[in-house]
Amino acid sequence: MEISEEITTIKYPKTEDRSPITKYRYYELHTGFNHVFCKGFIQTGPQTEKLMACFFAINFPSLILLSFTMKNICEHEKNFSWFWITLVILILVNLFLFLTAFVNPGILKRFPYYESLGKTKESVETNDQPFPWLEMQNGERSFKLKYCSTCNIYRPPRSSHSSKSNNCVLKFDHHCPWVGSDVGLRNYRFYIYFLFFVTIFSPNTLIAGIYHMVITFQNFAKDDDLDNMGIFSKGFSKCWYSLLLIIYAFFFFYYVTKLFWYHIKLISKGITTKEDRNRTYIKSPSPYNQGLWKNWKNHLFSNFHPIPFSYRDFLSENEILKLRSDFKQLKSKGKLKKKSNFKKLQQKKMNKNKLNTISTQNLDLDSNSEKNKNIQLESLSSEDIEKM
Template identity: 30%
Template sequence: MQFSQPMFPLHPPPPPSSGGAAAGDAVAPPLVRTYRAWKGNNEFCLGGRVIFGPDVKSIFLTMFLIVAPVAVFSAFVARKLLDDFPHHWGYSILIILIVLTMFVLITLVLTSGRDPGIVPRNAQPPLMMDESDGSANINNEQTPRLHFPRSKEVIVNGVSVKIKYCDTCMLYRPPRCSHCSVCDNCVERFDHHCPWVGQCIGLRNYRFYYMFVFSATLLCLYIHGFCWVYIKKIMDSEEISIWKAMIKTPASIALILYSFISVWFVGGLTVFHTYLISKNQSTYENFRYRYDQQANPFDKGVAENFKEIFCSVIPPSKNKFRSKIPIPKEPSEASGRRAIESLSPVVRKTAGDLELGAPVYNDAEEEFESDYADEFANDDEHGKGSEIGDMPVDLSRMLYTEGGQRQVASSLRHSLWERDTKDSGEKTHFGT
């Protein structure tokens, strides 16, 4: 059986021009800020100038855990040490405390409220030619097959590094990039998603994250140390034992316990990330034992690794959240579902994949071709065509567009209706 020419154009027809518009004038589509059409799970503030993760509320808990002990220390310990040192050196205790606390809070906001290195999504999957399979002969034309390798290999400093294809972002991730399931974004040099700061840690905020945990460790040690100094002052002034002195200042005991527990957390992170920086690894790579079986192509030596983190220029964001873009058109789920349900089972799966924007792989294409061939074989065997047997549909040229899908569904329904009308007419003629 030979295929005839497609009964619908390969491209959707242009929309009819309005009578009042001059020839050649195009109606400008409505525009919207990029952050308002953002497909990730991020939260934006100040008109798209600040970007947070979906768990942004956790940053307020983190701030409370920092500010509350500092306030208690200032009220019950630092205030009573102001006059216990000569030349007013006691005031330096409170000044250093305030400066250190402000630094911790600033680095926390810089870590949580900036783009960690999000890779912009593609509007459609990349089309790659599968040279190994050649091309498919459809409509007596050589049509190349589409192939999406799940991974590729690139050379980084003489070492082969595998990069994977991201189905959500429809792109091949750069080296050291990974997709965060919480924020639903691909992040360059992805380290981890930190729930305490409510943001991914990546290429553009890792420096501030390390400075945050390091300064928080210093703050814990600072409060812990001066609480013991205050207890020692009570012991010397009243000549009592350490236990009686501790009873006289319950706030110091609470701060000592709190800072002791906290320093194991933030101090442990500081030590761990110091090790990672010296090896030029990320937490994600370390937990997956990425470089246990091969050399790390990013390791430049301890000094150069620290210089890369703290002295290099932070690359600008690849996303312009405040720029205006056309409003993205989403296909109607109801209309798409009705159109797919009206198709035969062979076509329904392929049209459904196209509606959802799913990439068509070689395996699915070969499976469809075999089913399509079997259906035509059954038509020849029984002597009559099936519902789609004699329909000239070139599915390899269906487009990832809403208009193309509606046109395919409309053409299929129109042909089925014509066929039913013709069959009913023939039966009526026989009856008379």
């Protein structure tokens, strides 16, 4: 039984009053680990240093390739076609690298706890907890939506919470260590295009390096005054960087081609990296497998999925109310934009709430007794005690 790919978003219940009480946008209080720039217009993953390392690993050898190896080859052949083709491929590699990193992978919006239950803040009781699973029906097939206690939402099918970015992502595939961000529904096609052009660029670099070394040694071999050792020493001094490019391109080609082939198989089967690693469909075929042609069409050539929410959206009253005191305190100190300070303040508040909850339990013991203190400490984890 096939499940439609249209089941990717869920309309969550909303409270009556959605007007913002203060003019602050979502990115200013977003607790995910991804970085947001230009007042919410641009976002990328939490590991920007890995993105820069990947950019350097691609472009520094490419600069040597174009400036020296390709230049000498084109001067020898008196034709610069190969140079321009290589440059175009390199531009496409960088284009899809940054699209993978900066396009929102499908991050789902967080909701206040009581709003995820379809209630108002005043009507929620302390023991009112959401169900861990929500069963839904799609035609003849039923499926479960898992509740995320961090984002306070029931995740759509195939969505997952990324521990690296601290976000729930639509059709989460994996967290890419090369790009330093999550790969999901909205940027997976750019990730595949990136792998495709790197797979083309690597053997191109390998062939160019070998060809440059061959023509260099051939030119010195024409000199009758040089013996074999002289030809080797003279030739190597002129093209040693091409040897480094050959070694670089060989390992790059091996690992990237292996990764690209792995994703080709995943797309053909209609499964994600996470589903494959978890062996989700090892006993039964994936219900999302619609055949080879439709799988490739849905992954790479379907309409671009709209963004779940904008970081520039204003916060509603329900979204900001529970953080209002912390928010005002940081704003008065001019530390609103320092997310680390805000998160530390949130953590301290959580630890304080845990202690208050424990201390207000129905204990018929005196608050100053040693037994009461021991009960409180046993209820906390070792991490909570260390943070206190």
